[in-house]
Amino acid sequence: xxxxxxxxxxxxxxxxxxxxxxxxxxxxxxxxxxRLRQAIMVGAFRPGTSITIRGxxxxxxxxxxxxxxxxxxxxxxxxxxxxxxxxxxVPRITPARFEELISLRIALESHAAxxxxxHLSDRQIDRIVALDDAIEMAITVGDKAGALIANQExxxxxxxxxxxxxxxxxxxxxxxxxxxxxxxxxxxVTELYVVDRHRExxxxxxxxxxxxxxEAIAADIREGIGGFDHAAISKLLALAG
Amino acid sequence: xxxxxxxxxxxxxxxxxxxxxxxxxxxxxxxxxxRLRQAIMVGAFRPGTSITIRGxxxxxxxxxxxxxxxxxxxxxxxxxxxxxxxxxxVPRITPARFEELISLRIALESHAAxxxxxHLSDRQIDRIVALDDAIEMAITVGDKAGALIANQExxxxxxxxxxxxxxxxxxxxxxxxxxxxxxxxxxxVTELYVVDRHRExxxxxxxxxxxxxxEAIAADIREGIGGFDHAAISKLLALAG
DNA sequence: TTCCGGAAAATGTGATCACAAAAGAAGATT
DNA sequence: AATCTTCTTTTGTGATCACATTTTCCGGAA
Numbered sequence: 265x266x267x268x269x270x271x272x273x274x275x276x277x278x279x280x281x282x283x284x285x286x287x288x289x290x291x292x293x294x295x296x297x298x299r300l301r302q303a304i305m306v307g308a309f310r311p312g313t314s315i316t317i318r319g320x321x322x323x324x325x326x327x328x329x330x331x332x333x334x335x336x337x338x339x340x341x342x343x344x345x346x347x348x349x350x351x352x353x354v355p356r357i358t359p360a361r362f363e364e365l366i367s368l369r370i371a372l373e374s375h376a377a378x379x380x381x382x383h384l385s386d387r388q389i390d391r392i393v394a395l396d397d398a399i400e401m402a403i404t405v406g407d408k409a410g411a412l413i414a415n416q417e418x419x420x421x422x423x424x425x426x427x428x429x430x431x432x433x434x435x436x437x438x439x440x441x442x443x444x445x446x447x448x449x450x451x452x453v454t455e456l457y458v459v460d461r462h463r464e465x466x467x468x469x470x471x472x473x474x475x476x477x478x479e480a481i482a483a484d485i486r487e488g489i490g491g492f493d494h495a496a497i498s499k500l501l502a503l504a505g
Numbered sequence: 506x507x508x509x510x511x512x513x514x515x516x517x518x519x520x521x522x523x524x525x526x527x528x529x530x531x532x533x534x535x536x537x538x539x540r541l542r543q544a545i546m547v548g549a550f551r552p553g554t555s556i557t558i559r560g561x562x563x564x565x566x567x568x569x570x571x572x573x574x575x576x577x578x579x580x581x582x583x584x585x586x587x588x589x590x591x592x593x594x595v596p597r598i599t600p601a602r603f604e605e606l607i608s609l610r611i612a613l614e615s616h617a618a619x620x621x622x623x624h625l626s627d628r629q630i631d632r633i634v635a636l637d638d639a640i641e642m643a644i645t646v647g648d649k650a651g652a653l654i655a656n657q658e659x660x661x662x663x664x665x666x667x668x669x670x671x672x673x674x675x676x677x678x679x680x681x682x683x684x685x686x687x688x689x690x691x692x693x694v695t696e697l698y699v700v701d702r703h704r705e706x707x708x709x710x711x712x713x714x715x716x717x718x719x720e721a722i723a724a725d726i727r728e729g730i731g732g733f734d735h736a737a738i739s740k741l742l743a744l745a746g
Numbered sequence: 747t748t749c750c751g752g753a754a755a756a757t758g759t760g761a762t763c764a765c766a767a768a769a770g771a772a773g774a775t776t
Numbered sequence: 777a778a779t780c781t782t783c784t785t786t787t788g789t790g791a792t793c794a795c796a797t798t799t800t801c802c803g804g805a806a
Contacts, residue, residue, distance in 0.1 A: 568790060
């Protein structure tokens with residue numbers, strides 16, 4: 265494998281991806297997929313951005329085959345879209361679609377939280393509290409991306425406590441679909457609010473109170489990214505073409 | 506494009522897929538994806554079945570590249586699994602995982618039904634009733650696969666009435682994950698029950714009664730495939746290796 | 747028979763290339 | 777200036793091949 269390949273040495277039009285080193289033994293395809301996925305999840309792409317296979321292959325210093333596979337996978341989970349004319353784009357979001365995504369997030373995540381409660385040990389809950397501290401730390405430092413990732417990890421840690429859980433991939437699909445608009449929002453919001461319902465969720469977890477946990481998670485989503493109303497989303501989308 | 510390629514003319518170990526003609530203009534990749542997806546959805550594959558890229562490429566009379574893309578997409582939605590040793594298999598199901606999937610189906614589909622109600626016209630409801638008639642017809646004739654597909658179409662038709670709906674792909678992901686065990690169940694169930702809550706759901710739709718619709722859908726799932734309890738699933742899985 | 751080791755076959759991976767379709771650029775026509 | 781036409785470039789698609797890893801097979805030793 266690993267033959268030489270010629271760099272096309274052109275100016276890359278492809279957006280710069282947050283780089284991360286390629287773990288030993290990871291396939292080219294998997295690397296491309298993971299890196300793209302991460303980039304979309306944290307809002308590195310704008311809605312409507314068009315992607316080219318060869319451009320990405322050059323950026324990742326590989327060839328079209330594994331990149332195309334990665335892009336295809338990303339379309340399967342709603343992160344990208346292959347249009348009729350065979351162009352590849354980051355899906356555009358309408359206010360209505362945005363509201364559907366938020367509503368779906370609430371349904372999925374409150375469900376996942378309920379199913380996880382029985383599996384959460386006190387020790388695990390302590391580790392989740394630590395994560396919440398990390399979030400507030402990132403916020404005070406002003407590290408938006410860091411806060412975002414830590415926040416996702418906070419939610420993920422709760423839901424995946426259930427070893428037989430099957431909802432996490434679907435939840436992440438929704439996160440991916442919200443990624444692009446999240447990127448826009450982050451740019452236009454100068455200061456980060458510290459309003460979250462994490463403490464409330466944690467208390468409810470400690471009490472093993474299903475309804476309270478579900479309500480705290482729902483409120484957290486509603487008041488977080490879900491807090492953008494119809495008009496705000498329209499404005500954001502207009503600002504970013 | 507469309508160069509010649511040599512048929513390896515061997516006995517194909519790959520399970521026979523329900524054939525369907527390739528629509529004009531559809532790419533090889535898309536054809537492979539659609540056909541495999543359909544096959545898995547109706548239970549044509551057993552849990553644990555292993556798949557090979559070249560085998561499928563031969564069966565579909567194409568080459569590894571587009572087939573691999575299709576398989577990769579199917580893994581993204583939980584229909585297949587690439588193992589560590591790079592083998593591709595239909596995921597195995599444990600009773601606990603089965604229960605999680607059913608529970609997730611209920612959460613997702615009752616949510617999708619709620620969000621669809623406002624968009625359903627009386628005319629659309631009439632068409633859904635016709636679909637329900639088709640299901641009962643298929644059942645009396647003994648056409649299991651037909652009944653299954655019509656049943657899925659019944660659900661899909663309701664949820665997709667909402668034009669901004671985003672849950673359908675996730676719901677189909679869950680259907681795909683249930684497909685293999687559904688295939689086993691269909692083999693070991695000699696007679697088809699006609700117990701469904703479709704009439705109840707339709708009446709609730711007509712009344713635009715959100716809670717009643719959600720409850721009817723939930724009951725339909727619980728008493729349908731969801732009706733298999735822990736013991737029954739274990740038995741089914743044991744019967745089919 | 748059982749277990750081990752090495753050869754042979756099968757299989758996933760990824761780079762490359764030819765092809766077709768789409769997009770973009772440039773010039774002519776209205 | 778706007779629109780259409782033609783040529784060039786870009787881009788997605790899919791077949792093919794070389795390579796590395798894994799699996800399978802088979803013969804010999806315990």
